[in-house]
Amino acid sequence: MMVCWCGRTAIAVVLAIACCTVWMFDDLVLLERPSITGAQIWISASHLIFYLVLISVLMRLRAAYDREASLARIDALTGLSNGREFHIQAVREHHRAQRTGDPLAVAYIDCDNFKQVNDRFGHCVGDRLLKEVAQTMQESLRADDTAARIGGDEFAILMPATNRDGAETVVNRIRERLADVMDANQWPVTLSIGVAVYESVPMTVDEMIRGADSLMYEVKKNQKDAVVFKLCV
Structure with a gap:
């Protein structure tokens, strides 16, 4: 999530997908199942959705933080430093x-x-x-x-x-x-x-x-x- 906060949104999404995929196959190995079940797919998809929502929230929070930080430094009318x-x-x-x-x-x-x-x-x-x-x-x-x-x-x-x-x-x-x-x-x-x-x-x-x-x-x-x-x- 720190990756997302630092502005690397695309990397954060790729990492979220990778984590969910590894999680699903890890369960497959630990449970010694021959194939992926629908329940595992649903759980992994739920995890991915959670991560994507979290990434979206962090993006909005970072944008708001940057905006407030800018307003603290910049004159709103002219765009110069205050x-x-x-x-x-x-x-x-x-x-x-x-x-x-x-x-x-x-x-x-x-x-x-x-x-x-x-x-x-x-x-x-x-x-x-x-x-x-x-x-x-x-x-x-x-x-x-x-x-x-x-x-x-x-x-x-x-x-x-x-x-x-x-x-x-x-x-x-x-x-x-x-x-x-x-x-x-x-x-x-x-x-x-x-x-x-x-x-x-x-x-x-x-x-x-x-x-x-x-x-x-x-x-x-x-x-x-x-x-x-x-x-x-």
């Missing part, structure tokens, strides 16, 4: 950067004037905007980068082994593509972005994340529609 998963990934990359000495960049992004879109066009359009932001970010990132929706109209990006030049390339690409998306849909939304690039990561993950978060709020408070990079040594 804040909890982002923190988990940040802890992992923080440890890796401490071990290897590689640089690491963290970006925080806020959608300026998002409330205007919700008020003017409705929440359905607001949700579509957030989905467009998420999709554009995903299409603009590299394989090792992690994008997350932290909450509301705030997003974050984790860029492992990335120096300032690399972070600028990624963030500016996202900014340019999202500007095109906003213009195409006539949405009055710009981006306030803070990017902290760590040549050497701080002692704690919270401090590392807070560095980018505070830069983003600095942009939002002072001017909006801008990006600030800070090299932290």
